[in-house]
Amino acid sequence: MSDHEQTRNPLHGLTLERLLTDLVNHYGWDGLAQRIALRCFEQNPSIASSLKVLRKTPWAREKVEGLYLYTLRESRRQSR
Structure with missing residues (x-):
């Protein structure tokens, strides 16, 4: 990825x-x-235990990243 793509x-x-x-x-x-x-x-959820799982489970990390991006888009859409 180029530097320009990373900044976006x-x-x-x-x-x-x-x-x-x-x-x-x-x-x-x-x-x-x-x-x-x-x-x-x-x-018994915690940030530490969840991070261990997410770092070892690529599909779960992708789901977390996808949900984060969805939440970010929705927040921006609502603030307009």
């Missing part, structure tokens, strides 16, 4: 921890578990 990428420069924290703040653990079916979001 809304995930550029954001850590997985930041994405997850923002999603938990927005939806809560219950809301997050409803949107992405992962045990780490349902049973």
